[in-house]
Structure formats: C-alpha cells, structure tokens
Amino acid sequence: MTKQNPWFETVLEAQRRAQKYLPPSVYAALVAGSERGRTPQDNLDAFAELEFAPHVLGHKADISTATTILGIPVSIPVMMSPTGVQAIRPEGEVAIARAAANRGTIMGLSSFASKPIEEVVEANPNTFFQMYWTGSRDQLVQRMDRARIAGAKALIVTTDWSFSIGRDWGSPQIPEKMDFKAIWNMKWEGISHLPWARSWLTGGGLPDLTAPNLRNPETGVAPTFFGAYYEWMNTPPAQWEDIAWIKEEWGGPLMLKGITRVDDALRAIDAGVDAISVSNHGGNNLDTTPASIRCLPAVASAVGDQIEVLLDGGVRRGGDVAKALALGARAVMIGRAYLWGLAANGQTGVENVLDLLTMGLRSALLGLGHHSIESLSPADFHIPADFARTLGVPFPAHETGRSVPPSAV
Numbered sequence: 311m312t313k314q315n316p317w318f319e320t321v322l323e324a325q326r327r328a329q330k331y332l333p334p335s336v337y338a339a340l341v342a343g344s345e346r347g348r349t350p351q352d353n354l355d356a357f358a359e360l361e362f363a364p365h366v367l368g369h370k371a372d373i374s375t376a377t378t379i380l381g382i383p384v385s386i387p388v389m390m391s392p393t394g395v396q397a398i399r400p401e402g403e404v405a406i407a408r409a410a411a412n413r414g415t416i417m418g419l420s421s422f423a424s425k426p427i428e429e430v431v432e433a434n435p436n437t438f439f440q441m442y443w444t445g446s447r448d449q450l451v452q453r454m455d456r457a458r459i460a461g462a463k464a465l466i467v468t469t470d471w472s473f474s475i476g477r478d479w480g481s482p483q484i485p486e487k488m489d490f491k492a493i494w495n496m497k498w499e500g501i502s503h504l505p506w507a508r509s510w511l512t513g514g515g516l517p518d519l520t521a522p523n524l525r526n527p528e529t530g531v532a533p534t535f536f537g538a539y540y541e542w543m544n545t546p547p548a549q550w551e552d553i554a555w556i557k558e559e560w561g562g563p564l565m566l567k568g569i570t571r572v573d574d575a576l577r578a579i580d581a582g583v584d585a586i587s588v589s590n591h592g593g594n595n596l597d598t599t600p601a602s603i604r605c606l607p608a609v610a611s612a613v614g615d616q617i618e619v620l621l622d623g624g625v626r627r628g629g630d631v632a633k634a635l636a637l638g639a640r641a642v643m644i645g646r647a648y649l650w651g652l653a654a655n656g657q658t659g660v661e662n663v664l665d666l667l668t669m670g671l672r673s674a675l676l677g678l679g680h681h682s683i684e685s686l687s688p689a690d691f692h693i694p695a696d697f698a699r700t701l702g703v704p705f706p707a708h709e710t711g712r713s714v715p716p717s718a719v
C-alpha cells in the first residue's frame with residue numbers, strides 16, 4: 311500500500327482527512343450549519359456560479375498578492391476568522407496563529423477559543439481578538455483591557471448570532487466538561503479514532519472545554535463552553551449605541567462581523583467601525599440567509615472607500631478569494647478551511663491550506679492577466695443575472711424602479 315502524502319492538494323481533501331481523523335461528534339460540531347443547512351451549502355455553491363473569463367495571452371510574470379488589513383501588512387488577502395476550536399488538536403489556536411504568522415497573515419482569535427490570548431499573540435503578534443456581546447459592560451471592558459494588554463492589534467465584534475438551534479441531521483452531544491462520565495461516554499469514539507485520542511494523551515491531557523479568554527479576573531476561573539454560552543444567551547442583545555460604546559472603550563481598530571444588509575453596513579459606518587465582514591457566520595445562524603458572496607456587491611458599493619470590507623463564508627479555493635476581491639472585498643476570512651487543515655495535519659496542515667489559497671489566487675491572477683489583486687474586477691467573471699442579493703436597501707425599490715443600488719454589480 312502506498313503511504314499517503316501528508317500534503318493535501320485541495321481543502322476538500324483536507325476535509326476528508328479531518329472527517330477520518332476526528333471523532334464523529336467533534337467533526338459534526340465543526341460542520342455545523344442549522345435547520346436545513348441551506349446557507350452553508352449556498353456559501354459554497356455561489357462561488358462556483360461565478361465563472362472565470364481568462365485570457366489566452368498577455369499573462370504577467372510578476373504577480374503580487376500583498377495588501378493590508380486594518381493597517382497590518384499581509385502577504386495574502388486572507389486572514390483567520392475566529393472560531394472556537396475546542397477539541398481538534400491540543401495545540402489548537404496556537405498552531406493556527408503560528409501557521410498564519412509563518413505565511414504572513416493575521417490570526418482572528420475567538421473569545422470562545424481554547425487558548426489564552428497571551429499565548430496566541432506570542433505565536434502571532436498580528437492577532438485580532440473577537441468578542442460577542444455577552445455579560446455586563448464591566449466584563450466586556452475587562453476582556454477588552456486584557457486583549458489590549460496582551461497586544462491584540464484590532465477587535466472583532468460579532469453580533470449576528472440569533473441562537474437558532476436545531477439541525478435536520480441532528481446535533482452532536484458535547485459534554486460540559488471532560489470528567490469521567492464524559493470520557494466513558496466517548497470511549498468508543500476515542501478507541502475508533504486512536505491517533506486523535508493519542509494526540510491528547512501525549513499532548514498534556516484531554517481538552518478541558520473551557521473558554522480561558524472569558525476568565526473571571528477576580529476568581530481566576532474560566533467558564534466552561536456551555537457556561538459561557540448560557541451567559542451569552544441571557545445577555546440583552548446589543549444595539550447600535552453599544553457598538554459606538556465599544557469603539558470608544560476599545561480605542562483601536564474595530565471590525566463588525568456578520569453584515570449582510572446594506573442598511574446595516576451604513577449604520578456600522580455611523581457607529582464608527584473601521585471594517586465590516588460580510589458574513590452569515592459560515593451558515594451556522596439563520597438558515598436560508600443568502601451566501602455572503604451574494605450580499606457582497608451591494609454592501610461593497612454602498613460602503614465605497616469609507617471603511618474596509620471583508621468577506622467570510624465558503625472560501626475554500628484561491629479562485630474564491632479572487633472572486634470575493636473582484637466583487638468588492640479587500641480581503642477574506644477563512645473558518646472551516648483552516649479547521650480542516652488543522653485536523654488533517656496540525657500547524658503544517660494550516661500552512662498547507664494557506665499555500666493552496668495563495669497558489670490558487672496566483673493562478674487566477676495569471677489567467678486573468680493581472681499583476682496584482684488591485685486589478686481584479688467584475689469584468690473578470692461571468693456573473694449570472696440573478697446572482698447578487700441586495701438586502702436592506704435604504705430606499706424602496708418601487709420609488710426608483712431598481713431593485714439594487716445604482717452602482718451595485
């Protein structure tokens with residue numbers, strides 16, 4: 311039998327390896343989605359609907375993929391979107407952060423992550439810290455202070471979550487903590503996934519499933535994942551004034567993640583944010599929200615150059631990155647792509663994913679005859695007539711006779 315090359319050639323192959331490596335309950339928690347699972351699928355399908363218009367000659371030899379995100383130079387327009395990566399590998403977010411640093415890009419660290427921000431910033435000084443609107447204002451200030459002292463370069467605030475639970479294919483049972491009962495219940499998953507179980511046993515013990523970045527500074531105790539989720543569910547939802555308050559308290563660059571509507575994008579500018587991510591939370595939130603790439607053109611054209619526009623959701627290939635940039639994103643964020651890489655081959659697997667996206671983006675630029683990502687435009691693609699979605703248009707369509715803002719694609 312031939313030995314498998316540890317290097318994988320597409321993110322989908324990394325996903326296949328991740329599915330083999332991880333216990334089914336861990337894999338299912340990463341695949342996620344909600345209700346029908348239509349939105350995560352649309353995030354993937356929509357990219358494939360955009361068709362390249364490549365040139366046959368006139369390709370450029372010297373190609374640059376470098377840009378900046380919130381003032382930070384990056385070698386590729388791809389950064390890590392925050393995800394709580396509990397129980398994939400013991401190195402967790404530190405491995406992801408190091409891979410991102412090695413490939414010259416930014417780490418987004420979730421407040422539900424398994425590693426403390428101090429360790430992650432040490433692995434990658436260009437780390438953005440992500441917060442949900444959870445707990446009291448005093449707690450939020452404490453978390454922002456801790457992130458600032460640790461050296462986080464920007465804050466990502468995610469407010470799109472609407473606690474839409476339930477999947478037609480069922481949800482995995484996730485233990486509150488890794489006590490004897492939980493280990494006993496997971497024994498067959500562990501036995502049938504020995505390399506995964508071994509990595510934890512040799513890597514310092516089983517995952518404790520706590521959120522160290524939400525640690526109470528007085529007691530020093532970090533809540534369990536479910537404890538943190540309970541606090542979040544019981545926190546009154548954030549309003550626009552709260553985003554303005556966060557901006558003032560934080561004082562540094564701020565990204566609001568989860569925008570799909572034009573009116574929300576414009577309000578975000580008024581609230582003082584420096585960047586938004588057009589995102590549907592990877593399709594884990596309200597199912598049948600359109601793919602984020604469908605919402606991008608209208609949002610990007612309404613926002614113009616006032617703030618930076620990023621996109622996340624469904625990015626698996628370098629060509630997807632090119633498409634998002636052509637439709638108005640400055641850069642993209644990836645979620646599951648690096649989770650599959652981490653499961654498939656640890657830090658090297660995450661680097662493998664970033665290399666694939668870089669190579670794919672360079673191929674797209676070469677075929678389209680561009681020197682750099684700045685030259686990408688909608689003219690590089692065939693965009694089906696019914697592709698884009700314009701949500702939350704600030705003027706009624708019947709008054710203008712148009713269903714999209716004038717400058718939208």
Ligand SMILES: Cc1cc2nc3c(=O)[nH]c(=O)nc-3n(C[C@H](O)[C@H](O)[C@H](O)COP(=O)(O)O)c2cc1C
Pocket residue numbers: 339340341342353391392393394420421422423440468567589590591592593594622623624625643644645646647
């Ligand atoms: C397992 C998982 C956990 C996530 N956790 C968070 C989180 O803690 N904070 C957050 O802002 N987004 C979270 N997200 C959403 C991602 O940041 C991102 O929006 C999404 O994964 C992008 O879609 P993609 O996975 O198709 O790339 C999570 C996504 C997944 C799949």
